[in-house]
Amino acid sequence: MAGAADPSGTVRMSRAREYLCLYLGLGFLGLECLVWLPFAALLHGLLPASLGQPVGRRVIRFGFALYLRWLSLLGACRFDVSALDGLADEGPMIIAPNHPCLLDAVMVISCLPNVACIMKASLMGNLFLGAAARLAGYIRNEPTLAMVLSAVTELGRGSQLLLFPEGTRTVRDPINRCLPSAAIISGRSGVPIQTVLIETDSAYLSKGWPLFRRPDMPITYRLRLGRRFAPSADHEALTAELERYLSEEMQASDMKPPAAPASQP
Numbered sequence: 001m002a003g004a005a006d007p008s009g010t011v012r013m014s015r016a017r018e019y020l021c022l023y024l025g026l027g028f029l030g031l032e033c034l035v036w037l038p039f040a041a042l043l044h045g046l047l048p049a050s051l052g053q054p055v056g057r058r059v060i061r062f063g064f065a066l067y068l069r070w071l072s073l074l075g076a077c078r079f080d081v082s083a084l085d086g087l088a089d090e091g092p093m094i095i096a097p098n099h100p101c102l103l104d105a106v107m108v109i110s111c112l113p114n115v116a117c118i119m120k121a122s123l124m125g126n127l128f129l130g131a132a133a134r135l136a137g138y139i140r141n142e143p144t145l146a147m148v149l150s151a152v153t154e155l156g157r158g159s160q161l162l163l164f165p166e167g168t169r170t171v172r173d174p175i176n177r178c179l180p181s182a183a184i185i186s187g188r189s190g191v192p193i194q195t196v197l198i199e200t201d202s203a204y205l206s207k208g209w210p211l212f213r214r215p216d217m218p219i220t221y222r223l224r225l226g227r228r229f230a231p232s233a234d235h236e237a238l239t240a241e242l243e244r245y246l247s248e249e250m251q252a253s254d255m256k257p258p259a260a261p262a263s264q265p
Helices: 007-046 049-074 104-109 130-135 144-156 181-189 235-252
Strands: 077-080 094-097 115-119 160-162 193-200 219-229
Touching: 007 049, 007 130, 049 077, 049 104, 049 115, 049 130, 094 104, 094 181, 104 115, 104 160, 104 193, 104 219, 115 144, 144 160, 144 181, 181 193, 181 235, 193 235, 219 235
Parallel strands: 077 219, 094 160, 094 193, 115 160
Antiparallel strands: 193 219
16 A cells, blocks of 8 residues: 555664664763773872772763763663662662673662772773773672672772672573672671662673674663661571572562573574
8 A cells, every 4th residue: 555654664774773772872882981991091000099999980980870871862771770879878888789781780880989899800901991990999809808808898998899699690580599709798897788679671781692782672771779688697698598589579570581582683
């Protein structure tokens, strides 16, 4: 019929727009990292940690918040991170979210000006991320004893600590087995563990998702504050309780991402 819409043309236009959003989003984040890299490297060499860390952490927070706004402006994502408002004023604690995708740390850090993030050791030497992470005083995840001691020291200085109890992105439903690191650090430092529940309707940037694979857009992300666990000398029991709680909450969530497809056009 004359004038009828072409469904295949609409699909092609939608896919083209999603690819554009994908590349503009990743390009923006890469540009932020490249612009800050030489300044972070220079300041790390010139400033003592007492001055460099606050600068580094606030710049990362600002950059991540700007990145989330850019993705929202593009229409690629919808973010609700308002539950973390005010958390920065509640003193030292371990922030312990579940870990569905690579954007998890970005969303949490965008809300917290004084957070020390535990990172994979390989990322500390990454060209794009390493200088900024070192200036901000982020902590390598290995060796384990050094990580625990550094985390306890940071909490003693008044920092908040971002640590994913699963250790890596979720690969089984509803969450992976939790590692004892959060409970051990909590027991040694005497600070609580504040859980954060990260919910999404997409498998984008989940474990195994290629960086340049196009997701369906817009993607919705929602952060909720969960239960706060008091320190305990029995780190095994606390780890089990933490895992059980996160598992039950994610199992009951009304937002469940589909399994990542094996391939996508």
